[in-house]
Amino acid sequence: VSSIQQSLRISGSALTAERLRMDVISNNVANSQTTRTAEGGPYQRKQVVFLARDQTGPPLQRFREDLDAAQLKGLAGVKVQQIVEDEEPPVRTYDPSHPDADDEGFVEYPNVDVATEMVDMMAASRAYQANVTVIQTLKGMAQKALEIGR
C-alpha cells in the first residue's frame, strides 16, 4: 500500500504545482489593468518555473529495494522552483486624464495579455485533469489488485 501511497504523492505534487500555476495566472488576470505596485510602476506579469524533484523519500526506497538507486532518482514528482517576472516592457497607452499618466500623457499598463493568460489557463486546467486521470488509473490498479483476494 505504501508504494501506492508514494505513487499517489507523485501525482499529488503535480496537482499542487498546477494549482500554484493557476494562482499565478489568476493574479496576472486580476492585475491586468494595475498601474500601481509596491515596487512602483505597473504590475509585471509573473510565470512559474517547474522543477523535477529528484529526492526520493525513504518509503519508496524501502519498498522498491530491488530497483537500482539510479532508476529511482527523478521519481519524486514536481514542484514550483520559483515564480519569475516577465521582463517584457509595459504597454504605453495614451490617456492624459489618468492619474498615473506621465508628462506626455502616456500611462504604463502591465505587460499582461489576457488572451495569452487564457491559453495558459487552459493548459494548466488540462494538465491538472491529466494528473487526476493518472490518479484514477492508479486507484483502479489498486482496486484490481485487491480483487485478486476476492
Add this chain to the structure above:
Amino acid sequence: MSIESISLNQAFDHIRKLDQGVQETTRDKGSVAQVSDSFGQFFGNAVQQLDSSQKVANQGIARLVAGEPVELHQVMLQMEEASINLNLALRVRNKLIEAYQEIQRMQV
C-alpha cells in the same frame, strides 16, 4: 468512515484474541508459538497503520471544513489512501475468517 473503522477494530480485536488462544495452546511447541507471535505483531502493526491513515484523512477533512488553507486534492488523496487501506484490511479479515471457519468445519 470512522464508524466503519471502529467496528473493524473490534473485529480485529476478536481475531487477535483468537490468535492469542492459538498461541496458548501451542506454547509447548516453541517454533509454532514464535511464528504465531510474530503474526500477531504483524497484524497489530497493520491495524495501527490502517488506523493512522484513517486519522490522517479525518484530520484533513476537519481542517478543510474548518476553512484552513488545505489543498482539496491532498485531502482527497488522503481519503483515497485510507479507503484503499481499509479495503485491504477487509480482504485480509475476510480471508482470515474464511480460514477460521474452514478449520471450524473440520471433522474431528
